[in-house]
Amino acid sequence: xxxxxxxxxxxxxxxxxxxxxxxxxxxxxxxxxxxxxxxxxxxxxxxxxxxxxxxxxxxxxxxxxxxxxxxxxxxxxxxxxxxxxxxxxxxxxxxxxxxxxxxxxxxxxxxxxxxxxxxxxxxxxxxxxxxxxxxxxxxxxxxxxxxxxxxxxxxxxxxxxxxxxxxxxxxxxxxxxxxxxxxxxxxxxxxxxxxxxxxxxxxxxxxxxxxxxxxxxxxxxxxxxxxxxxxxxxxxxxxxxxxxxxxxxxxxxxxxxxxxxxxxxxxxxxxxxxxxxxxxxxxxxxxxxxxxxxxxxxxxxxxxxxxxxxxxxxxxxxxxxxxxxxxxxxxxxxxxxxxxxxxxxxxxxxxxxxxxxxxxxxxxxxxxxxxxxxxxxxxxxxxx
Amino acid sequence: xxxxxxxxxxxxxxxxxxxxxxxxxxxxxxxxxxxxxxxxxxxxxxxxxxxxxxxxxxxxxxxxxxxxxxxxxxxxxxxxxxxxxxxxxxxxxxxxxxxxxxxxxxxxxxxxxxxxxxxxxxxxxxxxxxxxxxxxxxxxxxxxxxxxxxxxxxxxxxxxxxxxxxxxxxxxxxxxxxxxxxxxxxxxxxxxxxxxxxxxxxxxxxxxxxxxxxxxxxxxxxxxxxxxxxxxxxxx
Numbered sequence: 001x002x003x004x005x006x007x008x009x010x011x012x013x014x015x016x017x018x019x020x021x022x023x024x025x026x027x028x029x030x031x032x033x034x035x036x037x038x039x040x041x042x043x044x045x046x047x048x049x050x051x052x053x054x055x056x057x058x059x060x061x062x063x064x065x066x067x068x069x070x071x072x073x074x075x076x077x078x079x080x081x082x083x084x085x086x087x088x089x090x091x092x093x094x095x096x097x098x099x100x101x102x103x104x105x106x107x108x109x110x111x112x113x114x115x116x117x118x119x120x121x122x123x124x125x126x127x128x129x130x131x132x133x134x135x136x137x138x139x140x141x142x143x144x145x146x147x148x149x150x151x152x153x154x155x156x157x158x159x160x161x162x163x164x165x166x167x168x169x170x171x172x173x174x175x176x177x178x179x180x181x182x183x184x185x186x187x188x189x190x191x192x193x194x195x196x197x198x199x200x201x202x203x204x205x206x207x208x209x210x211x212x213x214x215x216x217x218x219x220x221x222x223x224x225x226x227x228x229x230x231x232x233x234x235x236x237x238x239x240x241x242x243x244x245x246x247x248x249x250x251x252x253x254x255x256x257x258x259x260x261x262x263x264x265x266x267x268x269x270x271x272x273x274x275x276x277x278x279x280x281x282x283x284x285x286x287x288x289x290x291x292x293x294x295x296x297x298x299x300x301x302x303x304x305x306x307x308x309x310x311x312x313x314x315x316x317x318x319x320x321x322x323x324x325x326x327x328x329x330x331x332x333x334x335x336x337x338x339x340x341x342x343x344x345x346x347x348x349x350x351x352x353x354x355x356x357x358x359x360x361x362x363x364x365x366x367x368x369x370x371x372x373x374x375x376x377x378x379x380x381x382x383x384x
Numbered sequence: 385x386x387x388x389x390x391x392x393x394x395x396x397x398x399x400x401x402x403x404x405x406x407x408x409x410x411x412x413x414x415x416x417x418x419x420x421x422x423x424x425x426x427x428x429x430x431x432x433x434x435x436x437x438x439x440x441x442x443x444x445x446x447x448x449x450x451x452x453x454x455x456x457x458x459x460x461x462x463x464x465x466x467x468x469x470x471x472x473x474x475x476x477x478x479x480x481x482x483x484x485x486x487x488x489x490x491x492x493x494x495x496x497x498x499x500x501x502x503x504x505x506x507x508x509x510x511x512x513x514x515x516x517x518x519x520x521x522x523x524x525x526x527x528x529x530x531x532x533x534x535x536x537x538x539x540x541x542x543x544x545x546x547x548x549x550x551x552x553x554x555x556x557x558x559x560x561x562x563x564x565x566x567x568x569x570x571x572x573x574x575x576x577x578x579x580x581x582x583x584x585x586x587x588x589x590x591x592x593x594x595x596x597x598x599x600x601x602x603x604x605x606x607x608x609x610x611x612x613x614x615x616x617x618x619x620x
Contacts, residue, residue, distance in 0.1 A: 005493075005497065006490075006493075006504070009492040013492050291488060292490055295482075295484075295490075296501070298447075298482045299476070299477065299501055300478070300502060300505050301505065302469070303469055303470070303473075304470075376450075377444075377449045378444050378449055381484070
């Protein structure tokens with residue numbers, strides 16, 4: 001701590017240059033924070049999903065439907081508590097920008113397979129008994145201002161009705177919440193009554209399910225039960241691929257490309273650019289101060305102490321830039337309107353930024369620090 | 385020429401057959417050739433000689449800024465020619481104060497913070513460091529300039545701040561390399577008078593390299609070097 005003023009004043013020896021470097025670092029860390037918030041959103045959106053649910057899909061692809069008759073067969077497998085079927089609906093509300101996930105499900109079985117959803121008893125009964133009924137998550141309802149009784153028209157880019165139309169109308173009969181904050185944050189989806197969906201679609205598509213959701217009696221049984229399900233349908237026309245919910249969701253996200261890889265690639269490019277810039281600044285700053293560093297050694301500062309002083313200066317520079325950039329990133333993500341994806345500068349993002357600061361400080365600080373450590377007093381004072 | 389003190393008096397600086405050679409490309413250039421010199425505690429020695437005579441090299445060796453190629457170099461009873469880099473640094477911090485021709489102050493620090501620099505290596509807390517620095521600045525007559533940065537001070541004042549920095553850790557030995565080289569006559573005399581006081585009143589041993597015969601007049605003893613050997617000595 002007693003060296004802080006020495007480090008601080010050395011850092012701001014050339015104020016304008018340091019301010020510009022800090023601004024560049026801040027911009028880079030703002031971008032990094034936002035990119036990693038997107039990354040974290042995708043990674044975190046599945047991380048909390050329970051291991052006590054299995055998703056059974058067709059072995060070839062989850063876009064390949066499975067016959068409904070498989071549901072009771074899956075339910076008889078030891079370790080399975082309850083099974084539901086689920087079909088991705090792919091509806092657009094008003095225009096293509098207003099997208100949110102909708103699934104056509106069996107309303108009676110939904111809350112057995114997803115006990116994490118909490119809903120009023122009457123609303124639940126209405127969902128079961130209303131052929132064109134739908135329930136929406138609280139956050140989704142709030143973002144569109146929906147309430148029970150509203151009719152929501154959805155234009156499905158997947159499912160055509162038997163009359164050739166793609167426009168489906170759903171009556172909101174309930175609004176559900178999550179059992180805790182984590183699940184509440186996920187209440188941005190809609191469940192549709194399978195009844196209207198199956199009757200309304202073209203006859204050839206009826207009686208088919210997208211995937212089956214099997215809730216297990218014990219999460220420890222996950223691997224064993226998944227293997228049992230797949231072996232039951234092995235060599236049949238409807239071979240299955242069973243995985244836990246987290247693996248399935250990650251696979252689903254990767255349909256759009258490896259988001260994490262892309263975000264990390266761009267983050268890498270940002271870090272590389274800022275590394276070059278900051279590295280140049282640090283080298284320049286130390287080169288200009290060679291006689292001053294030599295004086296410190298004259299006064300009794302050891303080679304290693306001088307090395308640490310330069311490294312600390314590099315760390316301080318990166319920390320200031322990162323703190324400003326990450327602060328802005330946190331403010332921006334916190335101020336996003338409700339109809340935006342729920343980006344957050346969470347612990348994962350801060351950890352990424354922290355590691356980046358350490359790595360960056362070391363990469364840009366070590367070469368000049370080693371130079372400072374090795375400099376010979378006599379040569380440095382003589383300007384050699 | 386041998387300039388040893390009498391046998392019963394233990395010198396502060398004891399130099400025997402000291403050599404220093406530099407390697408430049410494929411050539412080995414010997415700068416000092418077997419120097420013998422004793423400097424008693426409390427002495428004020430001026431090292432003089434033409435450029436390239438080896439006086440700054442000798443000063444650097446005595447101050448522990450460089451290591452000799454051969455011979456014996458004992459300061460304050462310690463063979464500093466046998467010290468490693470870290471031990472030499474610790475020894476410099478406790479035993480030697482340095483004063484340079486171009487002052488070598490930290491431009492971003494105030495006079496007081498410049499003077500405090502050597503104390504960062506001690507266990508003193510911030511308040512004690514500030515108090516010691518204040519005393520040192522008072523000693524050089526710059527207490528009222530403590531908050532000023534070097535570029536707000538005249539050359540003579542900067543050199544006095546450098547002297548305060550050299551003094552603040554109370555070293556036995558002051559090493560001065562052309563301390564008045566960048567000053568006009570009036571300021572040079574002020575600085576040299578101050579150094580004379582430090583030698584006379586506070587018992588600091590001073591070794592000063594200078595080209596200026598008037599500056600050398602302030603010393604008790606003048607040692608002349610030429611081509612790496614001691615050629616003459618004058619005691620006042």
